[in-house]
Amino acid sequence: MDNKHRISRREFLKWSGVGAAAALASGCVVVTPTPETAAPAAEAKPYEGVELSFQNFALWIEETNEWLDQSLAQWGESTGATVNVEYVGLGDLPAKYATVAESRSGVDIVAFRGMLGALYTDLCIDLDDVAQEVEATYGPWVDFAKTFAFRDGHWKVLPWWVQAHGIIHRLDWFREVGYETFPDTWEELLTAGEKLKQAGHPMGFALGHALGDGNQFCLSVLWSFGGQEFAEDGETITLDSPETRNAIEFIREFYDKAMDPAVVSWDDASNNRGYLAEALSCTNNSPSIYAAALKDNPPLAKVSDHAVYPAGPVKRAAWLELNTLGVYNFSENQEAAKDMIRHLVTEDVWTQWLRLGVANNVPPLEQWLARTDMPWHVDPKLQAIAEELEYGQLAGHAGPPNKTDGRSFQSFIINDMFARAVQGESADAAVDWAVKQLQQLVA
Amino acid sequence: MNVARTDAATNEEKGARDTQESRFAWLEREGPLGYALTAPTVLILLLLIAYPFGLALWLSMTNKLVGQPGTFVGLKNFIFLLDDQVFRQTVGNTLIYTSAAVFFKVVLGVALALVLKQSFRGNFLVRGLLLLPWIVPASLSTLAWLWVFDSLHGVLNWALVGLNIVKVPVNWLGDPTLAKIATIVVNVWRGTPFFGIAFLAGLQSISEELFDAAKVDGANAWHSFWKVTLPLLQPVLVVVTIFSIVQTLADFQIVYVLTRGGPVNATHLFGTLAFQTAFQTGRMGLGAATSLFVFPALAILVIFELRRLREAI
Numbered sequence: 240m241d242n243k244h245r246i247s248r249r250e251f252l253k254w255s256g257v258g259a260a261a262a263l264a265s266g267c268v269v270v271t272p273t274p275e276t277a278a279p280a281a282e283a284k285p286y287e288g289v290e291l292s293f294q295n296f297a298l299w300i301e302e303t304n305e306w307l308d309q310s311l312a313q314w315g316e317s318t319g320a321t322v323n324v325e326y327v328g329l330g331d332l333p334a335k336y337a338t339v340a341e342s343r344s345g346v347d348i349v350a351f352r353g354m355l356g357a358l359y360t361d362l363c364i365d366l367d368d369v370a371q372e373v374e375a376t377y378g379p380w381v382d383f384a385k386t387f388a389f390r391d392g393h394w395k396v397l398p399w400w401v402q403a404h405g406i407i408h409r410l411d412w413f414r415e416v417g418y419e420t421f422p423d424t425w426e427e428l429l430t431a432g433e434k435l436k437q438a439g440h441p442m443g444f445a446l447g448h449a450l451g452d453g454n455q456f457c458l459s460v461l462w463s464f465g466g467q468e469f470a471e472d473g474e475t476i477t478l479d480s481p482e483t484r485n486a487i488e489f490i491r492e493f494y495d496k497a498m499d500p501a502v503v504s505w506d507d508a509s510n511n512r513g514y515l516a517e518a519l520s521c522t523n524n525s526p527s528i529y530a531a532a533l534k535d536n537p538p539l540a541k542v543s544d545h546a547v548y549p550a551g552p553v554k555r556a557a558w559l560e561l562n563t564l565g566v567y568n569f570s571e572n573q574e575a576a577k578d579m580i581r582h583l584v585t586e587d588v589w590t591q592w593l594r595l596g597v598a599n600n601v602p603p604l605e606q607w608l609a610r611t612d613m614p615w616h617v618d619p620k621l622q623a624i625a626e627e628l629e630y631g632q633l634a635g636h637a638g639p640p641n642k643t644d645g646r647s648f649q650s651f652i653i654n655d656m657f658a659r660a661v662q663g664e665s666a667d668a669a670v671d672w673a674v675k676q677l678q679q680l681v682a
Numbered sequence: 683m684n685v686a687r688t689d690a691a692t693n694e695e696k697g698a699r700d701t702q703e704s705r706f707a708w709l710e711r712e713g714p715l716g717y718a719l720t721a722p723t724v725l726i727l728l729l730l731i732a733y734p735f736g737l738a739l740w741l742s743m744t745n746k747l748v749g750q751p752g753t754f755v756g757l758k759n760f761i762f763l764l765d766d767q768v769f770r771q772t773v774g775n776t777l778i779y780t781s782a783a784v785f786f787k788v789v790l791g792v793a794l795a796l797v798l799k800q801s802f803r804g805n806f807l808v809r810g811l812l813l814l815p816w817i818v819p820a821s822l823s824t825l826a827w828l829w830v831f832d833s834l835h836g837v838l839n840w841a842l843v844g845l846n847i848v849k850v851p852v853n854w855l856g857d858p859t860l861a862k863i864a865t866i867v868v869n870v871w872r873g874t875p876f877f878g879i880a881f882l883a884g885l886q887s888i889s890e891e892l893f894d895a896a897k898v899d900g901a902n903a904w905h906s907f908w909k910v911t912l913p914l915l916q917p918v919l920v921v922v923t924i925f926s927i928v929q930t931l932a933d934f935q936i937v938y939v940l941t942r943g944g945p946v947n948a949t950h951l952f953g954t955l956a957f958q959t960a961f962q963t964g965r966m967g968l969g970a971a972t973s974l975f976v977f978p979a980l981a982i983l984v985i986f987e988l989r990r991l992r993e994a995i
Binding site for chain 1: 706709710715748749762766767768833834835851853855856857858861941942943944945946947957958960961962963964965966
């Protein structure tokens with residue numbers, strides 16, 4: 240054994256320590272950025288060096304997202320700020336909001352999707368000045384916008400756009416079964432659906448854990464039959480009623496006779512895929528399907544049209560998905576954040592964004608709804624979309640849109656109640672289950 | 683005399699060494715060196731496992747909601763869960779999922795190992811390929827399965843309808859029972875290679891002489907499998923099965939990607955329910971309680987397995 244060539248443990252540790260230290264040292268060499276030796280600026284930019292983080296979620300129309308990025312980049316250039324826009328996937332939004340709220344860092348401006356905003360308004364700063372400026376420039380807010388955003392005497396979030404819905408349907412197939420105009424009530428739609436399903440063209444309304452489409456369908460049916468989750472105080476649970484049972488019976492029949500049975504497992508994209516694949520005769524949608532058809536399948540767009548939601552025996556109702564902008568109270572650049580929001584609602588930026596949106600984004604301001612240069616007036620097929628703002632309601636009706644509504648919405652309690660009923664549970668059992676779930680949320 | 687001289691010489695050398703490098707002498711001893719080398723691992727375990735676990739334990743005993751501090755409520759969350767229909771359904775789902783998946787993985791794994799033990803051309807290639815389901819990240823492969831099971835556009839329904847096995851596309855992910863079967867199929871598809879390879883290793887450690895002796899005694903293939911292979915495979919079988927039970931019980935990715943726990947909570951496991959409760963409805967205390975509910979049972983299982991391992995060694 241030649242001891243000269245054997246390394247003792249001590250030597251090994253010594254050399255490996257030296258090696259590790261050398262590696263660390265080389266990594267720690269700070270690369271100092273070369274100072275900019277540009278010509279001195281004519282005037283100091285207001286937000287020089289400020290970094291803003293904007294958490295947004297993508298609209299279904301890619302051009303709107305690109306336009307937003309572009310305008311924010313321009314604003315950043317003129318004010319010296321750097322805006323980082325993050326597009327979060329729709330399915331990941333709840334977890335993302337929760338993470339940011341818990342860690343209280345990472346995001347300055349946030350776009351809230353629908354009821355999720357209600358869960359986090361107490362983490363937002365007041366936006367009274369911005370909201371009043373918007374009202375002064377563009378006219379009055381629609382009522383539900385104020386109901387949602389104005390809490391405890393302050394505008395906690397700024398209403399931005401409504402993902403308004405209509406019923407997209409195949410004019411040719413409806414004509415084939417004898418309907419020149421779209422049915423106006425759910426009962427009539429059921430009759431039409433029966434004929435269409437027999438002809439091989441079922442209808443498809445999500446009954447699964449689809450955050451947008453599923454809640455839209457279920458809440459709309461529940462309300463139009465007169466049912467509701469909460470009373471006006473927002474805490475008394477009024478779900479257990481004959482009206483709710485009527486809604487359940489209707490959906491059971493509708494599912495059996497008119498719908499594609501797979502709707503129970505659908506997510507938000509399933510109805511888009513189904514309609515574009517020409518497997519469905521109608522579905523509920525904000526015009527993302529229509530916009531996609533205009534681009535990729537113009538013949539399909541030609542034979543499609545939008546209708547307002549059918550009315551139930553009590554009223555016509557649909558859920559309004561109001562998306563809002565907020566500035567977190569742990570942001571370090573609150574003034575810059577507010578200015579960024581102001582930029583998003585300037586005439587040029589907002590107009591072009593709405594034009595590109597093909598009525599997927601509808602502003603909750605009375606006068607915008609009446610403007611004839613907007614997509615919902617330019618294209619008659621989009622008129623029904625904007626009309627939803629007249630009969631639409633916020634989730635949690637008839638109570639105020641508070642955290643409990645947000646949680647109920649998130650837990651798909653109403654969706655599941657209907658889904659249980661269509662899969663064989665009795666109406667009483669389904670209602671009991673839903674009421675118990677709601678009680679746990681209020682507790 | 684020789685011994686005395688050697689002793690004196692050794693003592694002299696030792697003295698010289700000590701005075702020169704007495705500072706690092708402790709590294710020469712196995713005890714302190716062992717602790718020093720495992721210190722980084724222990725640190726990682728403490729930070730990434732012990733701390734989150736302790737935090738989860740604390741959270742499960744509060745009524746914390748997202749964005750708000752919670753107050754201590756003791757065991758209220760756990761008592762609430764016992765009464766909650768969705769949670770009880772989840773317990774049932776998890777039991778069915780775990781027992782069915784592990785059962786099929788064991789059976790198919792043993793079969794796979796027996797086949798792979800034979801020598802045939804391309805054996806090594808086949809072994810490598812068969813490991814692919816295990817290697818590919820779970821979320822990616824499950825996304826592919828999502829497409830396979832899709833009721834409108836999926837390849838499975840396309841094949842079934844095309845071959846006239848069914849008339850109407852099957853509602854794989856929309857029917858509670860079929861959705862359960864779908865998740866179990868994906869889990870078995872993913873996990874069988876692991877079982878197969880582990881059992882193959884176990885099989886290869888069984889001496890050929892035993893099989894020859896059995897043949898001499900008149901045993902056919904079936905007998906030698908039951909009387910020779912299985913008993914000798916038992917240690918590997920037990921270890922791998924318990925390991926898999928723990929992993930399958932805690933599964934998240936497959937169910938989350940395939941069904942998100944639906945339809946109507948029919949495929950929820952502890953992990954997915956805890957995620958939905960904590961992050962989608964914002965009730966973190968309740969979510970933590972959901973995920974910790976199964977901890978005592980798993981702990982007992984693991985202790986049992988470690989005991990057996992120690993006995994085997």
